[in-house]
Amino acid sequence: GIQVEQSPPDLILQEGANSTLRCNFSDSVNNLQWFHQNPWGQLINLFYIPSGTKQNGRLSATTVATERYSLLYISSSQTTDSGVYFCAVSGGSYIPTFGRGTSLIVHP
Amino acid sequence: SAVISQKPSRDICQRGTSLTIQCQVDSQVTMMFWYRQQPGQSLTLIATANQGSEATYESGFVIDKFPISRPNLTFSTLTVSNMSPEDSSIYLCSVLDGTSNTGELFFGEGSRLTVL
Secondary structure: OOOEEEEOOEEEEEOOOOEEEEEEEOOOOOEEEEEEEOOOOOEEEEEEOOOEEEEEOOEEEEEEHHHOEEEEEEOOOOHHHOEEEEEEEEOOOOOOEEOOOEEEEEEO | OOOEEEEOOEEEEOOOOOEEEEEEEOOOOOOEEEEEEOOOOOOEEEEEEOOOOOOEEOOOOOOOOOOEEEEEOOEEEEEEOOOOHHHOEEEEEEEEOOOOOOOOEEEOOOEEEEEO
């Protein structure tokens, strides 16, 4: 199956800082999503982005499918951005595979 | 986008008992999945719930331990049988959005189980 690697595994920021999270995948994919899991365990859809670039407020994401990676940018981070960020991909089977996640802590 | 309701949201269970988690979707969806997330870990796919037939289980998961029902295109249940403390996890129901014809995945709020 498709392998998904996320980096860095852990990230600690001061409020207001910017950050970039990376997702590498081992094969071509038809679907790619970024999720934020809040401290209560709920998974929030951030971006569905199998290719191209999208922006939503302080967050943006870029997927370069030909080079098999995706980036999630967080600008002007806030304490509410804390949590775990997951990348999930799938190919033709639509069965999603998740990376191990990036754990983000934003200090006030 | 699909709206997914899971029940219970959390529970504390005794060793050796079983618990059934319900997942209700507000629209008909073709593909529905059950995931487990052990403490501090990523999400692991348990099975794909198939409407009207037996679920398709991933390696390491068996029907006797995690029986799944899916009687229609909007509802599914996952039972965690004969629980042990190692089953303490968040269990998540997810679906592929059936309205947009993409592979976009949506999740319920999750069911956090603690087994004593």
